[in-house]
Amino acid sequence: MVDGAGPDLPENMTAIGFEAPGGPDVLIAEQVAVPQVGAEDVLIRVAYAGVNRPDCIQRAGHYPPPPGASPILGLEVAGEVVRVGSKVPSEMLGQTVAALTPGGGYAEYCAAPWNHCLPVPEGMDVKSAAALPETLFTVWHNVFERGMLADGERLLVHGGTSGIGTMAIMLAKAFDAEVIVTCGDEAKCEAARKIGADLAINYREKDFVEVIKEQTGGEGVHVVLDMVSGDYVPRNLQCLAEDGRHVTIAVLGGAKADIFMPMVMMRRLTLTGSTLRPRSDAFKAALADEIAATAWPLFTSGELAPVMDKTFPLAEAAAAHARMEAGEHIGKIVLEVSA
CATH class of the missing domain: 3.40.50.720 (NAD(P)-binding Rossmann-like Domain)
Structure with missing residues (x-):
């Protein structure tokens, strides 16, 4: 059930998938349905998605997504909220946010619980914001x-x-x-x-x-x-x-x-x-609240910024994984989706 939506959205989107586990070269761009949003979810038009070691482990077949999570790789994104669920504060529609996601980040659109999102204020670099949540x-x-x-x-x-x-x-x-x-x-x-x-x-x-x-x-x-x-x-x-x-x-x-x-x-x-991904939505929401009050202001003020390594287009996710697994990177690797 959708409480609010921005402009008309397509039925399908480009996402990165793989038919069988393996090395980075198994990753391919494919067309899949745009995610539906639950009552407490937002749909984010992804500008950038962060690349993390668990993504590589999942691609290799050793880190299956938890029950109910998107099978698409990607645990963090930043972008604009274009649709909100019926129990989501309506003012989130149109906001730019960074989100910790249960999966689904390597795509043009990604659904995430609204209370796992952190606001990206005007003047904060959206690419850097995408490299932060995980x-x-x-x-x-x-x-x-x-x-x-x-x-x-x-x-x-x-x-x-x-x-x-x-x-x-x-x-x-x-x-x-x-x-x-x-x-x-x-x-x-x-x-x-x-x-x-x-x-x-x-x-x-x-x-x-x-x-x-x-x-x-x-x-x-x-x-x-x-x-x-x-x-x-x-x-x-x-x-x-x-x-x-x-x-x-x-x-x-x-x-x-x-x-x-x-x-x-x-x-x-x-x-x-600990492992973060399998923890409950309620735990992650409480953690997001604490971070919003303590650490997030260090980044929104510009006092701190993530160390950025290299940016790859979404279609080159395989190259991003290869770089991470080679150990060449210093800081965060991100995918540019719709910036």
Whole structure:
């Protein structure tokens, strides 16, 4: 049921799909129906869509969308609201928003719950806005809520120049934390330092555990944001200060880890983690409200801006995925849809 709609909309749209899981080359442009909106949804004419690692994992066949979500890739978009559901505030029609989506972002139109949207004010770059929701929601929840990072504490982030890594650096520094990152080469370490990292370690040349012990006088870090897992976990735990918190958000290095539990007990460590996409709409709405009150103003004011890597046309989504999987990017990759 639709409460409001803008100009007449087409029945079909261009979206990126794939017939079978595989490498980036399986992605193709195809014609599909424009999404219907539920009572609490908005329909967004997508200007830009962010590209994220979970998109690549879903394309490869290892991250199926949750029940009821669009099978189309894409977890974040920015654009104009052109249709609203019957329970959506009518003033949202015509607004420019950035949205965390359950899927469907790689398309000309995307439906999303209205309360998962953040307003994009006049003067804010729409492309940058599209590059924010997935990493901003993920970092805010895992670093500040689950990890409870506080002023003056130290944060360790692996993959310091990824979308998540660059967001973690910016947000942690904005809230007066010290940030240590690991990167795979000196050029990326230098990029991380320019973004704000206090210490960037080339993990191919140095043992990050030893460097952190030396740099912190043996105290360690208070929070680890871990996207690697596997054999990094026991090394991460060696980096943690007493009462430290280890937060896992991906398992790119392996799903299992060997942990020396006496260390966890003696140092009173906390091991936690989360995945954002399967969480309830109510949880994401509450998270959006908190971000709107705390972190979003840093971006709408221009104090912070996402680190942008490269923009690809929607039809070149395969090239965007190939770039991400090659590890060449620094910051966010986005698709231009109807800018």
